[in-house]
Amino acid sequence: MIEKTTLENGIRIVTENVPAVHSVTIGIWVESGSRHEHQAQGGISHFVEHLLFKGTSRRSALEIAREIDSVGGVLNAFTSREYCCFYAKVLARHLPLAIDLLADSLQSSIFDLDEIEKERRVILQEISMVEDTPDDLVHDLFSQTFWGNHPLGRPVLGSRESVKNMSRDDFLAHLEGFLVGGNILVCAAGDLNHDHVVDRIARVFGQMAAGARKQVHSHPDYRPSLSFTRRDLEQVHICLGTRALPQNHPNRFSAYILNTILGGSMSSRLFQTIREEQGLAYSIYSYLNSHSDAGALVLYTATSTENAPLVVRMMLKEMQRFKVEPVSRAELKAAKDQLKGHLLLSLESTDNRMTRLSKNEIYLGRQPSLKQVLGEFEKVTAESIQRLAHFLFQDDYLNLQLLGQIEEKQFPLLDLTLG
Incomplete structure (x- = not known):
């Protein structure tokens, strides 16, 4: 059973009671992410996410870790382009502790200067890790090319320059605008009572200022591009993408199935053609990257330098095939069964149920x-x-990002087209 309550200060609380489970997963979702940041402070949401578990006026970072560990729970957080989530998973009887830890971390963190400097070094290492991992880096490079100067194109982690220049005052100012009732969604799923959750959330967050939800003020444009990034690598990493649908589009279910058939599994067209039949790549897949107002469909693989042009042509051919040839009845049924099976299996986890509640509410x-x-x-x-x-x-939306020992003059696929 799913229930929803909105507190006077605008905090929305959505819960789902799941019979016959022992756990509860609760998430505090803040609808503010990297796309809401000014360029000079790129990555500040992610930086603040790190700092909120580094000590409060009541608990040190070690005490926070020990308290959640002592009950066998999980306490963590993540940042995306449109939201941050702070969550805990515990046995049902420990839900009051989980709520207290989350509320304490979000509202009473002290932003100790020594901790700030340590986390600054950690995040700089995180940026270096991405740059040293080509199958991660190519996706960031693709986003920068695909979205251009729009905030959606900026890395969630920020840049070295922005991370180095952020101060304690910046974090406090960001948090003041970040933590307002209208911007906060609390979702919980598992062995719980909705009224009890509402009562506890009202106690710990009821005095928070109301504020307003973060608004998206600029919508991205789509345009074609061909981008080469030279690196001394054994393979060429490839991201080929086009526009896709936003999260709430009425045709999104068709998009899910199209993506599944294209590159969503080992039985997909891309995997079977490029890996299984031709042996040209080890990893190949496609995914939908959808936001509140826009989206991208991205195809990824890595192959040898000499085979990169051929592989891109094959990827384009598989995309074009959807336009000229209806999918077969067998493919359509298999994709539907796969997606329905994934959905039903995901509902066995209170983590996934909590996330499903939140994304449905947000989008x-x-x-x-x-x-x-x-x-x-x-x-x-x-x-x-x-x-x-x-x-x-359509050709007007195609973007190709290549990372490796390849230059434009070496790449014969100058007619990047779907026909």
Whole structure:
């Protein structure tokens, strides 16, 4: 059973009681991420996320870790382009402790100067780690190229320059605008009572200022590009992408199925053609990267320098195939069964149920039933996928990012086109 309550200060609380489980996962979702930051402070949401577990007026960082460890729980956080999430998973009887730890960390962190400097070094190492991992770096490079100067194109971690220049005052000012009731969503799933959760959240967050939700003020444009980044690597890492649908688009179920058939699994067209039939790559897949107002469909692989042009042509051919040839009945059924199976299996985890509650609230403003979602998958047809392919797969939106020992003059695929 899913229930929702909104406190007077605007904090929304959505819970789902899940029978026959022993755990509860609770998340404090703050609707502010890297796309809401000024360029000079790129990465500040992520930096603050790190600092909020580094000591409060009541607990040291070690005491926070010991308290959650002593009950066998998990306490963690992550930052994305549109939100930050601070969450805990515990046995149901320890939910009051989890709420207290989250509230204490979010509202009473002291931002000790020594801890700030330590975390600054940690984040700089995190940036270096990404730069040293080409199969991570190429996705950041693709985002920068695809979204251009729009905030969606900036790395969530920020840049070395922005991370080095942030001060304690910057963090406190960011937190003041970040932690307001209208910007906060609390979601919990598991062995819980909704009214008890609401009561505890009201006690620890009830005095928080109301404020307003962060608004998206600029929408990205899509334009074609071809980008080469030279690195001394054994392989060329490839990201090929085009526009996709935002999170709440009515045709999103067709997009999920199209992506599944294209590169969503080992039985997908990309995997079977490029890896299994031709042996040209080890890892190859596609994914949807959707936001509140825009999205990208991205294909990734890595291959030898000499085979890179051929592999890109094969990727383009598989995209074009959706436009000229309806998917078969067998492919469509298999993709639907795969997605429905993944969804049903995910519901066995209170973590996934909590995340599902939050994303539905953030992007849809409602909680579709499982029956409704499964019904939307069933409505997808070969014709609706083909119409979507014509909408998405256009030359005006194609972006190609290559990372490795390759230069534009060495790359014969100058006619980057879907026809």
